[in-house]
Amino acid sequence: MLKSLVLVFTFAVATVSGSAAHHIKTGGPKPITEADLLAAQQSWIDALLAIAETHRSGGDYRTLAGDIIDAAYNYAHAPVLFKPTLTHGEQTFRYTREGALAYFVGGDPNFPNDSGFALKGWVAVEPKTVLAYVEGNTALTMGHFTFTNQDGSTVTVEKTFGYRRDDAGDLRIILHKSTIPFNPGN
Amino acid sequence: MLKSLVLVFTFAVATVSGSAAHHIKTGGPKPITEADLLAAQQSWIDALLAIAETHRSGGDYRTLAGDIIDAAYNYAHAPVLFKPTLTHGEQTFRYTREGALAYFVGGDPNFPNDSGFALKGWVAVEPKTVLAYVEGNTALTMGHFTFTNQDGSTVTVEKTFGYRRDDAGDLRIILHKSTIPFNPGN
Amino acid sequence: MLKSLVLVFTFAVATVSGSAAHHIKTGGPKPITEADLLAAQQSWIDALLAIAETHRSGGDYRTLAGDIIDAAYNYAHAPVLFKPTLTHGEQTFRYTREGALAYFVGGDPNFPNDSGFALKGWVAVEPKTVLAYVEGNTALTMGHFTFTNQDGSTVTVEKTFGYRRDDAGDLRIILHKSTIPFNPGN
Amino acid sequence: MLKSLVLVFTFAVATVSGSAAHHIKTGGPKPITEADLLAAQQSWIDALLAIAETHRSGGDYRTLAGDIIDAAYNYAHAPVLFKPTLTHGEQTFRYTREGALAYFVGGDPNFPNDSGFALKGWVAVEPKTVLAYVEGNTALTMGHFTFTNQDGSTVTVEKTFGYRRDDAGDLRIILHKSTIPFNPGN
Numbered sequence: 001m002l003k004s005l006v007l008v009f010t011f012a013v014a015t016v017s018g019s020a021a022h023h024i025k026t027g028g029p030k031p032i033t034e035a036d037l038l039a040a041q042q043s044w045i046d047a048l049l050a051i052a053e054t055h056r057s058g059g060d061y062r063t064l065a066g067d068i069i070d071a072a073y074n075y076a077h078a079p080v081l082f083k084p085t086l087t088h089g090e091q092t093f094r095y096t097r098e099g100a101l102a103y104f105v106g107g108d109p110n111f112p113n114d115s116g117f118a119l120k121g122w123v124a125v126e127p128k129t130v131l132a133y134v135e136g137n138t139a140l141t142m143g144h145f146t147f148t149n150q151d152g153s154t155v156t157v158e159k160t161f162g163y164r165r166d167d168a169g170d171l172r173i174i175l176h177k178s179t180i181p182f183n184p185g186n
Numbered sequence: 187m188l189k190s191l192v193l194v195f196t197f198a199v200a201t202v203s204g205s206a207a208h209h210i211k212t213g214g215p216k217p218i219t220e221a222d223l224l225a226a227q228q229s230w231i232d233a234l235l236a237i238a239e240t241h242r243s244g245g246d247y248r249t250l251a252g253d254i255i256d257a258a259y260n261y262a263h264a265p266v267l268f269k270p271t272l273t274h275g276e277q278t279f280r281y282t283r284e285g286a287l288a289y290f291v292g293g294d295p296n297f298p299n300d301s302g303f304a305l306k307g308w309v310a311v312e313p314k315t316v317l318a319y320v321e322g323n324t325a326l327t328m329g330h331f332t333f334t335n336q337d338g339s340t341v342t343v344e345k346t347f348g349y350r351r352d353d354a355g356d357l358r359i360i361l362h363k364s365t366i367p368f369n370p371g372n
Numbered sequence: 373m374l375k376s377l378v379l380v381f382t383f384a385v386a387t388v389s390g391s392a393a394h395h396i397k398t399g400g401p402k403p404i405t406e407a408d409l410l411a412a413q414q415s416w417i418d419a420l421l422a423i424a425e426t427h428r429s430g431g432d433y434r435t436l437a438g439d440i441i442d443a444a445y446n447y448a449h450a451p452v453l454f455k456p457t458l459t460h461g462e463q464t465f466r467y468t469r470e471g472a473l474a475y476f477v478g479g480d481p482n483f484p485n486d487s488g489f490a491l492k493g494w495v496a497v498e499p500k501t502v503l504a505y506v507e508g509n510t511a512l513t514m515g516h517f518t519f520t521n522q523d524g525s526t527v528t529v530e531k532t533f534g535y536r537r538d539d540a541g542d543l544r545i546i547l548h549k550s551t552i553p554f555n556p557g558n
Numbered sequence: 559m560l561k562s563l564v565l566v567f568t569f570a571v572a573t574v575s576g577s578a579a580h581h582i583k584t585g586g587p588k589p590i591t592e593a594d595l596l597a598a599q600q601s602w603i604d605a606l607l608a609i610a611e612t613h614r615s616g617g618d619y620r621t622l623a624g625d626i627i628d629a630a631y632n633y634a635h636a637p638v639l640f641k642p643t644l645t646h647g648e649q650t651f652r653y654t655r656e657g658a659l660a661y662f663v664g665g666d667p668n669f670p671n672d673s674g675f676a677l678k679g680w681v682a683v684e685p686k687t688v689l690a691y692v693e694g695n696t697a698l699t700m701g702h703f704t705f706t707n708q709d710g711s712t713v714t715v716e717k718t719f720g721y722r723r724d725d726a727g728d729l730r731i732i733l734h735k736s737t738i739p740f741n742p743g744n
Contacts, residue, residue, distance in 0.1 A: 024406055025653055026504040027636020027732075028511075031403030034396055077725065078585020081317045081328040083344060088368045092344065093316050093328060095583055113370070130279050131267045133348070133360050134400040136322045136508030136694055140348055140361050142267040142279060158269060158278065160346065160363050162319070162326055167635065167725040174319050174585075175326050177346050179365040182274045184299070210592055210699075211467055213450020213546075214692040217589035220582055263539065264399020281397055320586040322508055322694030327582075353449065353539040360399075453689045453700040455716060460740045464716065465688050465700060485742070502651050503639045505720070505732050508694045512720055512733050514639040514651060530641060530650065532718065532735050534691070534698055546691050547698050549718050551737040554646045556671070 029165055032139045037132055040163055040171040041141065044072055045125040051104060051118040065105045065118060069097055074164060074172035081175040085157050086117060121150040127159070138164045138174070145178075156181065215351055218325045223318055226349055226357040227327065230258055231311040237290060237304040251291045251304060255283055260350060260358035267361040271343050272303060310334040313345070324350045324360070331364075342367065401537055404511045409504055412535055412543040413513065416444055417497040423476060423490040437477045437490060441469055446536060446544035453547040457529050458489060493522040499531070510536045510546070517550075528553065590697045590723055595690055598721055598729040599699065602630055603683040609662060609676040623663045623676060627655055632722060632730035639733040643715050644675060682706040685717070696722045696732070703736075714739065 047068040054061040073080050079095035084103045087094065091111060094100045102108035106116030129143035139162070146156040162175030233254040240247040259266050265281035270289045273280065277297060280286045288294035292302030315329035325348070332342045348361030419440040426433040445452050451467035456475045459466065463483060466472045474480035478488030501515035511534070518528045534547030605626040612619040631638050637653035642661045645652065649669060652658045660666035664674030687701035697720070704714045720733030 024501055024504050025637040026406055026506065027632075027638075028506040029508075034398055074585075078319060079317055079583040080585075081319055081326055081346070083328060083346070086368055086370070088370060092330075092367065095317055129396055131265055131281055132396050132398040133264060133267055134398065135324050135350060135360075136401075138321050138324050139400075140267055142269060142361070142363070144278075158363070158365070160267070160269070160361070162348070162361075164321060174321075175328070175346070175348075177328070177344075177363055177365075179344070179363075180368060181278065182272055182366060184272070184274060210687055210690050211451040212592055212690040212692065213446075213452075214697075215694075220584055260399075265397040266399075315582050318582050318584040320584065322587075325586075450691060451689055453691055453698055453718070455700060455718070458740055458742070460742060464702075464739065467689055503637055503653055505636060505639055507696050507722060507732075510693050510696050512639055514641060514733070514735070516650075530735075530737070532639065532641070532733070534720070534733075536693060546693075547700070547718070547720075549700070549716075549735055549737075551716070551735075552740060553650065554644055554738060556644070556646060 029137060030169065032134050032137075032163070032165055032171070034132060036165075036171060037134075037139055037141050037161075037163065038127075038129065040173075041127050041129065041159075041161060044161075044173070045127060045145075047072060048104075048118050048125065049122060052120075052122045055105075055116075055119045056121075061118070062101075062105050062107070066097075066101055069100050069104070071170075072173055073097070073100060073176075074166075074174045075100065077166075077172075078174065080173060081162065081177070082173075083177040083179070084117065085178040085180065087113075089113075122147050123150050124148040129159075138162065139171075140175070144181075215323060216355065218320050218323075218349070218351055218357070220318060222351075222357060223320075223325055223327050223347075223349065224313075224315065226359075227313050227315065227345075227347060230347075230359070231313060231331075233258060234290075234304055234311065235308060238306075238308045241291075241302075241305045242307075247304070248287075248291050248293070252283075252287055255286050255290070257356075258359055259283070259286060259362075260352075260360045261286065263352075263358075264360065266359060267348065267363070268359075269363040269365070270303065271364040271366065273299075275299075307336040308333050309336050315345075324348065325357075326361070330367075401509060402541065404506050404509075404535070404537055404543070406504060408537075408543060409506075409511055409513050409533075409535065410499075410501065412545075413499050413501065413531075413533065416533075416545070417499060417517075419444060420476075420490050420497065421494060424492075424494045427477075427491050428493075433490070434473075434477050434479070438469075438473055441472050441476070443542075444545055445469070445472060445548075446538075446546045447472065449538075449544075450546065452545060453534065453549070454545075455549040455551070456489065457550040457552065459485075461485075494519050495522050496520040501531075510534065511543075512547070516553075587695060587723055588727065590692050590695075590721070590729070592690060594723075594729060595692075595697055595699050595719075595721070596685075596687065598731075599685050599687065599717075599719060602719075602731070603685060603703075605630060606662075606676050606683065607680060610678075610680045613663075613677045614679075619676070620659075620663050620665070624655075624659055627658050627662070629728075630731055631655070631658060631734075632724075632732045633658065635724075635730075636732065638731060639720065639735070640731075641735040641737070642675065643736040643738065645671075647671075679708040680705050681708050687717075696720065697729075698733070702739075 051065050075097040082094040102111035102114045104118040106114045126146040131142040133140045141161045145159045158179045160177040163171040237251050261283040268280040288297035288300045290304040292300045312332040317328040319326045327347045331345045344365045346363040349357040423437050447469040454466040474483035474486045476490045478486045498518045503514040505512045513533045517531045530551045532549040535543040609623050633655040640652040660669035660672045662676040664672045684704045689700040691698045699719045703717045716737045718735040721729040
């Protein structure tokens with residue numbers, strides 16, 4: 001409404017020039033961009049493959065997995081809304097760091113159904129993000145990820161991520177839901 | 187660090203009394219509470235059952251479904267990250283109002299696989315939200331919903347919702363992912 | 373930490389191409405930019421000068437001022453943190469629409485000290501914003517505004533604005549503090 | 559609209575009980591409350607008086623002032639929109655830590671007009687916050703602060719603060735504008 005009103009009048013108004021704008025010192029968290037979101041999902045992929053390769057080469061994949069979870073997920077600040085692909089029943093949701101670590105590398109007697117998703121021989125992951133929503137300090141994505149195994153087989157899952165930007169500028173996963181696509185023939 | 191520093195000194199500082207605090211005029215969007223999130227998911231349930239009942243009683247369930255989608259989802263402002271339970275393939279993600287409406291009540295030739303989820307005879311839905319994350323104007327939930335059919339059968343799905351609070355104070359769904367739980371025997 | 377870890381490994385990872393990124397449908401409120409802030413302050417200036425000109429030409433400046441306040445300020449949703457240049461004493465802070473209207477055009481017996489700031493013969497305003505802070509849906513600016521009167525005189529004030537972006541995408545003033553610069557000779 | 563629609567129907571809907579709600583694990587930054595804002599302004603007051611007292615007692619008030627600025631203001635992350643009470647001219651806005659430190663304790667040849675606001679003999683400060691606005695991770699306040707000097711005199715200034723909550727949960731000052739009230743007799 002303001003715009004239509006002021007169009008009625010014509011003034012010799014002193015306008016802010018573009019050069020003046022360049023001298024404004026502006027702070028605050030940077031907005032989350034699509035590039036940030038694509039980089040964050042690529043970091044997750046790189047991390048998964050790093051664990052897989054470390055496992056194959058006999059390295060300390062467990063310590064690596066813990067470091068990666070600490071860097072990529074928000075467990076230090078809040079329970080994470082994490083539903084991994086293969087979990088089910090009582091331990092479907094892995095809201096603690098321990099539950100996430102058990103899912104990725106197994107070997108935790110408290111999570112007896114976990115055999116280690118990152119240890120299943122993945123050699124490549126192709127992301128295809130279809131949708132994103134960004135508001136303030138948080139962002140959401142939805143799409144598919146296709147995992148290629150060392151035996152040449154592939155599996156495609158639906159991936160949903162939620163992120164927040166922390167004070168250091170890094171995106172941390174606050175939500176992660178990965179699911180096998182619905183099969184109408186089942 | 188500030189707190190430890192100032193504890194060293196003792197002053198007769200004029201403190202703000204509780205009664206003074208009551209006179210501050212405070213504005214801004216209300217924070218999203220757990221009660222808000224539970225109310226929002228109950229609204230979604232009530233809406234689904236209202237469509238189902240209108241269908242059974244021969245009412246105009248299609249118009250009702252459209253109104254409900256407009257009220258509950260954020261399609262007026264942005265693509266919604268919506269992955270319904272039964273979608274698959276090319277039309278997995280229903281980011282438009284049309285795709286959502288087709289999913290709930292079917293009858294849209296552009297979405298030929300949709301037979302109308304809301305028309306399948308649901309008589310009750312029991313939500314069990316396990317996790318939530320709230321930051322600023324947005325919030326996320328994760329848990330299970332159990333749907334009871336008129337034939338007495340039940341089906342449980344994993345439900346993830348994302349919400350934003352609009353200027354009117356209402357929560358709108360910005361993300362909705364519903365999935366059949368992983369079955370290790372499949 | 374994640375980045376340093378993954379640099380150790382080299383994989384033939386499927387990367388997200390730029391073209392793939394272009395197909396992501398992204399929603400959510402647009403981040404507030406410096407250009408948005410400069411446009412918002414220019415709208416405020418244009419509005420003030422429109423009231424002044426309407427007053428000079430014998431138009432209905434009071435209705436115009438009310439419309440402008442409704443369009444530019446956030447009074448419809450919350451008390452506004454408004455400290456105009458010339459207010460003092462009990463009525464320093466104009467947190468209601470009525471108090472703002474009285475300040476700009478006077479003539480309100482409830483605000484007897486107000487003679488109408490917009491009616492004082494302004495013909496130009498030169499903004500010089502020095503600082504800005506943007507976070508999520510809100511933003512702050514600080515700088516000077518120089519007002520030129522029809523008699524050729526000028527006055528410079530310190531201007532601080534706070535804005536929020538509403539659901540329609542418009543910036544609304546949530547804070548406005550305008551003050552005469554400190555004069556060390558006083 | 560949703561509410562009015564669903565009121566037409568009556569179902570034996572399974573409702574979420576209060577006890578169920580208690581089991582939701584919820585994370586995310588805590589909303590900023592009035593109590594948080596009052597505590598933050600009291601911390602600022604305590605800090606100023608701590609510097610004043612350390613100065614009087616011959617302590618290292620300069621180091622203390624630096625520590626306090628680091629703890630209370632957001633200089634580590636962004637320029638701060640800081641207009642202190644007594645600044646004017648070219649150095650009106652103190653957007654760097656150095657400019658803030660010079661204002662509070664003086665002794666910086668780069669800020670030759672600064673004699674040290676915190677060293678002027680303050681013994682008490684009475685805050686009277688009138689307005690607040692909270693949205694997401696940021697908040698604004700407006701009101702008066704009355705400073706009492708060791709000589710018994712008082713001075714009242716208009717105080718506006720802007721805060722953001724950091725990842726550690728602490729409020730940091732992103733905006734601070736302090737001004738001598740307008741004197742219509744000047």
